Amino acid sequence: MRATVPITVADIKSACSQCNLLELCLPFGMSETEINRLDELVGARRKVKRNQHLYRSGEDFEAIYAIRTGSFKTDVLLEDGREQVTGFQMTGEILGLDGISTELHSCNAVALEDSEVCVIAYDKLEELSRQIEGLQHQFHKVMSKEIVRDHGVMMLLGSMRAEERLAAFLLNLSQRFTARGFSPAEFHLRMTRDEIGSYLGLKLETVSRAFSKFQESGLIAVQQKHIRIADLDGLRRLVHHPVNSR
Amino acid sequence: MRATVPITVADIKSACSQCNLLELCLPFGMSETEINRLDELVGARRKVKRNQHLYRSGEDFEAIYAIRTGSFKTDVLLEDGREQVTGFQMTGEILGLDGISTELHSCNAVALEDSEVCVIAYDKLEELSRQIEGLQHQFHKVMSKEIVRDHGVMMLLGSMRAEERLAAFLLNLSQRFTARGFSPAEFHLRMTRDEIGSYLGLKLETVSRAFSKFQESGLIAVQQKHIRIADLDGLRRLVHHPVNSR
DNA sequence: GCCAAGCGTTGATCCAAGTCAACCACCTGG
DNA sequence: CCAGGTGGTTGACTTGGATCAACGCTTGGC
Structure with a gap:
């Protein structure tokens, strides 16, 4: 289950403290000193071309991703080919949370346009969020927000x-x-x-x-x-x- | 936005280490010594009678709940009265994760039969999961699992x-x-x-x-x-x- | 132990959205 | 610059599930 198209892993160090997406992304609500420590977390950026997969269902889960530029869709496929798009994500939003539960990705993430993401190694995130209260709290909020969003989609699909x-x-x-x-x-x-x-x-x-x-x-x-x-x-x-x- | 029916808060100390729902609940995958420390986390149990609310949309979020006995539904209401049930929960499953994002509950949780839950104060949970790696990891898995489940429901509602x-x-x-x-x-x-x-x-x-x-x-x-x-x-x-x- | 209310079943009819089909309007790459 | 292909629109027709309605069965509250 590997991406069929080679993917560029840029070796640029990204810096959350320098990023203009701060208030939309994981660092939201954190203090300046806390954010400075975040910079050790975000390893590299990765460019994903339009229609390429950032990850696929079934692949090993190792990192979550923050969208720096561009946008994505996530979807789930049934054996018979039916597709359910589960979300559209834009800059500052986090991708890959589905993978934590089984350590395998459970959906596909596809770029809707040429895009770039920040790669956040998950084990490092857990480690750092044991040290930085603000990061822990914010990460939990991001996950919870996704759950609330999902409930909204259920309302949409089930009752409208x-x-x-x-x-x-x-x-x-x-x-x-x-x-x-x-x-x-x-x-x-x-x-x-x-x-x-x-x-x-x-x-x-x-x-x-x-x-x-x-x-x-x-x-x-x-x-x-x-x-x-x-x-x-x-x-x-x-x-x-x-x-x-x- | 308060429950209209008085709710019994039992003063019994619950002990995760003694609980037979261990492998279905938050402590899953944790070591024995880790689980022993959990006992300080679970404050009290609370009984909820059939058709009573455990919490309501709009109420302050303070705790998450692990179901000890019985079962619940969660739902979201539209202004015009339309109801969307977002899930049915049974023993060992966790309720209230929706509240983390805004510190207000965003859905209702109603007992489907006379039930009992373990009350887990959220601030304590965050504190303890900064100390206990296994707890942190397991809690993240529980949230992620809920996200994956929600995607499954979207598939159901959108494509079946x-x-x-x-x-x-x-x-x-x-x-x-x-x-x-x-x-x-x-x-x-x-x-x-x-x-x-x-x-x-x-x-x-x-x-x-x-x-x-x-x-x-x-x-x-x-x-x-x-x-x-x-x-x-x-x-x-x-x-x-x-x-x-x- | 009885009775009313709530829950569940089944039938007849309707309609919102799906299906099938034809055609148009853009990009995109040679 | 043009040709082919993908994506989008619109129309005609079909249909799965909603709606409306009547009725039967539990069950739990007095």
């Missing part, structure tokens, strides 16, 4: 209708782009309709139709992967007070 | 058809009962059809019909909440090689 799901998805993206200093209202989708559909438990045609419907009703302007949200509150209303809930 | 979902659900229960020394083939459901439906993203009528269909085809025998699995492999085939997958 197609248009509510897509509206919730767009609002979530908007909020995350905002946190990264980008426009809340205008962004570029990194994933295909098929991938959005898989994530939302819908077929790509249904996603496409929902986009068109939102456009007709003046909520958004879509042009391929470019999205402009014209009526944020309108989308919010769709999620919270759907026209006709199940 | 009604009967596959129910078959997967029964197999999962069977496996967990087995791990607890009960029969893999015969057990009592603690939850209603409506709760199963919510968990699986189906209506209760659909759950009921699927049960009847499984019975007709000789896979199981159902009588209300009592389930006997007659053909485990048949159920497995349903999940892995569905007659007609999406």
Whole structure:
């Protein structure tokens, strides 16, 4: 179970203390002195080209990854080929937490565009977080946040209708782009309709139709992967007070 | 946001070292000396009656809970009243991990029968797991396992058809009962059809019909909440090689 | 021990989303 | 710069599961 494509492991020392993603990433909430000690943790960066795997289901787990640039999807495959996208990750977010439980990765992580991650050796992370209280606490928060996010996705998949799901998805993206200093209202989708559909438990045609419907009703302007949200509150209303809930 | 029903906090000291759920619970994989130190961690037990809340969404997070006897469901509510059950938990499993990220609980935990939990103060847990490597490692595994489980549920909700979902659900229960020394083939459901439906993203009528269909085809025998699995492999085939997958 | 409420089953009908199909609009690489 | 391929849109039709409805069975609270 090795990646079929050779992967560049850059030998550049990354420094959390120098990173502008600080407040989105693992070091969030830590003191300056604590963060300085983090620099010993992040070994190397690794570049992953579009459509390449960062890791695959079944591979040995050794490290978690913080996204420095670019974005990823994670997915789980069934024997018969069905794919379930379990998440889309952007800069500052952590990949690989699934691997801790069995020491094998349990999902695939694929770059949606040319990307770069910081490699955080897991044994070192455990060691250091026994020494640095702030790191321990923050790491636990990151894991817990992932659990809460997952529960939100279950809500989406289990209890919402197609248009509510897509509206919730767009609002979530908007909020995350905002946190990264980008426009809340205008962004570029990194994933295909098929991938959005898989994530939302819908077929790509249904996603496409929902986009068109939102456009007709003046909520958004879509042009391929470019999205402009014209009526944020309108989308919010769709999620919270759907026209006709199940 | 307080529980409306008074809750008994038993003053009995629990001892992990004496507990027969050891290998299913937080202490799994720890050395004897490590486990002895755990006893200082588990403060008290708490009894929760059927249909009572262990905690509610929005309440302050202070502790996680290990189930000693009984079982629970966790759920998330939407403003308009829609409920999504996010999991069913049984003995040895840990509740409350959702609260770490914001220091507020983000879901509700409700007892499905009269139950008892061990209360694990979270600040103490962090402190002790900085000292006991085995505890730290095991706690991380528990969180990671929850993330992996959640991804499995996403697969279920996003990519499987009604009967596959129910078959997967029964197999999962069977496996967990087995791990607890009960029969893999015969057990009592603690939850209603409506709760199963919510968990699986189906209506209760659909759950009921699927049960009847499984019975007709000789896979199981159902009588209300009592389930006997007659053909485990048949159920497995349903999940892995569905007659007609999406 | 009885009875009402909650839970479960089954049938008839409906509809949201899936499926199938045709076509369009971009990139992308030669 | 053009050709082929991938990704996206739209329409027609189908269908799995939801909805609505009626009824039967436990069960637990008095």
